[in-house]
Amino acid sequence: MRGLEDKTVLVTGSGRGIGRSIARRLAEEGATVAVNDIDEANARETADIIADEGGDSLTAIADVTDFEAMQTTVRDIAEAEGLDVIVNNAGWDRIEWFLDQDPDVWDDLIDLNLKGQMNGSRAAAEHFVETGTSGTIINISSDAARVGSSGEAVYAGAKGGVISFTKTLARELARNDVNCNVVAPGPADTPLTREMRETDLGEKILGGMTGQVPLGRMAEPEDIAGAVAFFASEDASFVTGQVLSVSGGLTMTD
Ligand SMILES: NC(=O)c1ccc[n+]([C@@H]2O[C@H](COP(=O)([O-])OP(=O)(O)OC[C@H]3O[C@@H](n4cnc5c(N)ncnc54)[C@H](O)[C@@H]3O)[C@@H](O)[C@H]2O)c1
Numbered sequence: 001m002r003g004l005e006d007k008t009v010l011v012t013g014s015g016r017g018i019g020r021s022i023a024r025r026l027a028e029e030g031a032t033v034a035v036n037d038i039d040e041a042n043a044r045e046t047a048d049i050i051a052d053e054g055g056d057s058l059t060a061i062a063d064v065t066d067f068e069a070m071q072t073t074v075r076d077i078a079e080a081e082g083l084d085v086i087v088n089n090a091g092w093d094r095i096e097w098f099l100d101q102d103p104d105v106w107d108d109l110i111d112l113n114l115k116g117q118m119n120g121s122r123a124a125a126e127h128f129v130e131t132g133t134s135g136t137i138i139n140i141s142s143d144a145a146r147v148g149s150s151g152e153a154v155y156a157g158a159k160g161g162v163i164s165f166t167k168t169l170a171r172e173l174a175r176n177d178v179n180c181n182v183v184a185p186g187p188a189d190t191p192l193t194r195e196m197r198e199t200d201l202g203e204k205i206l207g208g209m210t211g212q213v214p215l216g217r218m219a220e221p222e223d224i225a226g227a228v229a230f231f232a233s234e235d236a237s238f239v240t241g242q243v244l245s246v247s248g249g250l251t252m253t254d
Helices: 017-028 040-052 067-081 103-131 143-147 153-176 191-196 200-211 221-232
Strands: 008-011 032-037 056-061 085-088 136-140 179-185 243-246
Touching (some): 017 056, 017 085, 032 040, 032 067, 056 067, 067 103, 103 136, 136 153, 136 221, 143 153, 143 179, 143 243, 153 179, 179 221, 191 200, 221 243
Parallel strands (some): 032 056, 085 136, 179 243
8 A cells, every 4th residue: 555545536538438437546546536526427437347346436517617616616525525635637629620629618628728727727626725735736638738749730739738848837937846747648448538539630640640659559548547646645645747658668758
């Protein structure tokens, strides 16, 4: 065990996909997990799975794009269980050429993928600083942010923002003993990517990318959960402002 037994962790967007795997993994390591999603039925399903696996959880239904809702959510969880770690995982993408993409979609992509992570980070950081909790913020970005990715221009821009935002937060919050790190997944097999592969362009780009992965497959959500579990654990207590790519070696740049 790596110091998660007495911790409470909020995982946004944990009703399915990578977030669900993160929630299950952290519960398996002994944390109490607050399962956030905008989709209540899926959040409850994650909580039921955790209960079946012998873990502890609660559901926290909220839209991460709503800052006040995230503040209330964090306050409620903190009052009930305390709060030590937030994993800002909720995100969304659609593969389209930049020149074909309706600018209205840019707002959706930025609101969820960048501002959603800011909302969760700010709400959790306020709690950590006010209560003197040595907290942890883990933001889920994407390898698209590190190296660019055709068909994902605005998404990559938002996820790039997550990286520079998190590094800055790591500097500002170090004095409060709050660590901030980023996990950047490469292509992972989730409900989202299955939906993205329903278009010809999505299949062409995601299929092509998967074929280039040195380790020979898409990530499974559990692969991403392992990296998050490291950042959430005591093993990472001297690690802050860092980005860990989990991509089977697809990208090897710094
Ligand atoms: N799957 C991949 O290949 C991949 C690669 C790189 C990065 N990522 C990132 O990993 C994260 C998880 O992706 P996934 O593939 O598991 O996606 P997914 O769509 O399968 O799951 C995302 C979850 O977030 C929830 N959600 C969406 N909007 C929300 C909101 N406003 N408030 C609260 N919850 C909301 C959804 O209901 C869903 O349960 C995202 O940030 C994504 O950008 C995924």
